[in-house]
Amino acid sequence: VHYDNSLLSGLIFKMSVKNLLTQRSVINLGSRIGQYYRVELNYLQFIDRNQIFGLSANLNFDNALIPLLDIRGDKGEVISRNFTPGLSFNRRLGLNNMMSISANYEMLNLVLHYISDINLKNLSYNYITATYDYQVNSLDTKHFPEKGTILDISVSASKLQSAGLKTDSSKVDFKWKNHGEFSFNRFYTFHGSVNHYFTPPGRLTFLFGGDILLITNSDSVSAQNNFYLLGGVESVNKRSIPMFGFQSNEIPVKKLAGVRTGIDMQLFENFHVNVLANIFAIQEANRDKGFSLLTGFGLGAGYMSIIGPIKIGLMYGNYKREVYFNKIKGYISIGYNF
Numbered sequence: 001v002h003y004d005n006s007l008l009s010g011l012i013f014k015m016s017v018k019n020l021l022t023q024r025s026v027i028n029l030g031s032r033i034g035q036y037y038r039v040e041l042n043y044l045q046f047i048d049r050n051q052i053f054g055l056s057a058n059l060n061f062d063n064a065l066i067p068l069l070d071i072r073g074d075k076g077e078v079i080s081r082n083f084t085p086g087l088s089f090n091r092r093l094g095l096n097n098m099m100s101i102s103a104n105y106e107m108l109n110l111v112l113h114y115i116s117d118i119n120l121k122n123l124s125y126n127y128i129t130a131t132y133d134y135q136v137n138s139l140d141t142k143h144f145p146e147k148g149t150i151l152d153i154s155v156s157a158s159k160l161q162s163a164g165l166k167t168d169s170s171k172v173d174f175k176w177k178n179h180g181e182f183s184f185n186r187f188y189t190f191h192g193s194v195n196h197y198f199t200p201p202g203r204l205t206f207l208f209g210g211d212i213l214l215i216t217n218s219d220s221v222s223a224q225n226n227f228y229l230l231g232g233v234e235s236v237n238k239r240s241i242p243m244f245g246f247q248s249n250e251i252p253v254k255k256l257a258g259v260r261t262g263i264d265m266q267l268f269e270n271f272h273v274n275v276l277a278n279i280f281a282i283q284e285a286n287r288d289k290g291f292s293l294l295t296g297f298g299l300g301a302g303y304m305s306i307i308g309p310i311k312i313g314l315m316y317g318n319y320k321r322e323v324y325f326n327k328i329k330g331y332i333s334i335g336y337n338f
Contacts, residue, residue: 001307002032002335006065006232006248010034012336024051032338038062038237044090054090058102064237066229066249068324069110070286071123075324076114080249082237083107096138104129106158124164131156139197143309144264144272144302146199152192159186187217187226193241195260207262211241211280215254227252227285233298233311233331236338244276245296245317247325252285258294270304276315284321294319300331308336 003009011033018026024046032038044056061083069078086104093099106127112120132155139148163174163182176184195209215226228239232248235241240249243258258280266272277297284292300313311333318327 002333002337004333004337005331007032007036007236008034010036012338024049030338036063036065036236038064038338052092054092056088056090056100058084058086058088058104060084060238062237064240064249066110066252067247068250069252071110071112071116071120072118074112074114074116074118074120076112079111079113080237080239081109081111084238096136098133098135100131100133100135102131102133104131119168121166121168122164124166126161126163127158128161129156129158144205144266144304145197146205147197149194149196151194154189154191156189157186158189160184183217185217187215189216189226190214191228191241203266205264205266207260207264207276209261210259211256212258213241213253213256227254228256229253230256230280230282230294233313233315233333234337243280243294243296243317244278244298245315245327245329246294246319246322247329250325251282251294251319253282254285255283255291257281272302272304274298274300274302274313276300292319292321298331307334310334 001009002012013033014030016026016028020027022045026044028042030040039061041059042056044054046054064080066078066080068075084104084106086102088100088102090098090100106129108125109122111122134153136149136151139145139150160182165172174180174182191213193211195207197205197207199205213228228241229249229251230241230243230253231246231250232240232242233244236248241256244260258278260276260278262274262276264272264274275297280294281291282294283290294317296315296317298313298315300311302309302311312331314328314330316328
């Protein structure tokens with residue numbers, strides 16, 4: 001069972017089965033069952049005796065909250081619902097490294113949770129995306145790590161196949177011959193993320209990391225696609241980039257670069273206190289020129305319990321364009337996360 005103040009309560013279920021249908025195969029199922037759900041299903045078939053090369057079929061879908069999104073001059077809560085089936089070719093590069101090349105059909109939906117002045121209900125997008133991923137995970141433990149690196153570099157090319165706009169009384173579908181405000185040009189996305197932990201003699205663990213994001217040919221703010229979401233202590237879905245001092249998925253962005261650092265002290269067995277700070281330069285989804293500078297820091301405490309990690313803390317975020325949320329925010333997380 002898991003609870004946090006971004007995703008609320010939910011049940012985490014994970015299962016891994018080897019050699020069920022064929023030899024050298026692995027089925028991985030992970031799910032978060034709740035109001036803001038998330039499911040990942042992966043079937044991996046190794047094609048060589050040493051289990052270095054593999055083919056996989058993937059299925060992902062999630063339901064996440066965007067606390068504030070500007071669409072055609074209206075602002076309010078929006079639910080992001082995504083469904084993505086795909087195929088990939090994977091290659092292990094040593095014990096902790098993997099690269100993959102994948103092709104996915106992405107179905108994205110933005111469902112408005114406020115009354116729109118133009119009676120808009122939701123926007124939908126259907127993409128074909130090709131992606132190259134390189135991943136490293138050498139952490140000694142997932143929760144409260146003391147050493148190791150987690151790295152993810154992703155480069156993708158996407159092309160919109162169709163889009164839809166639904167109001168109270170009608171639904172309009174768009175394709176490249178009748179594209180309306182939507183862009184059907186191919187666009188490219190580069191996202192890199194890294195966190196490195198190390199512990200010199202003593203009880204202190206240091207964190208250094210950062211993120212970089214670049215999306216080309218972003219659509220108009222009216223169409224409102226081709227963006228990632230910045231904010232929160234942890235990433236909550238594929239398009240989520242964490243930043244201390246801000247709520248999860250708080251700020252839609254199309255370009256950013258930032259660094260983060262932290263110090264964790266284990267006061268006694270399984271009990272930790274930490275200080276976290278970060279600084280990001282971002283270009284929001286609704287602007288074409290210029291950047292904003294964001295800073296944030298947090299103070300927290302954590303305990304590794306029999307039901308999973310328990311984390312609480314306070315954080316402060318400084319952003320000149322933030323007018324709807326307090327600069328000081330609290331966070332709480334109980335139980336294993338997704």
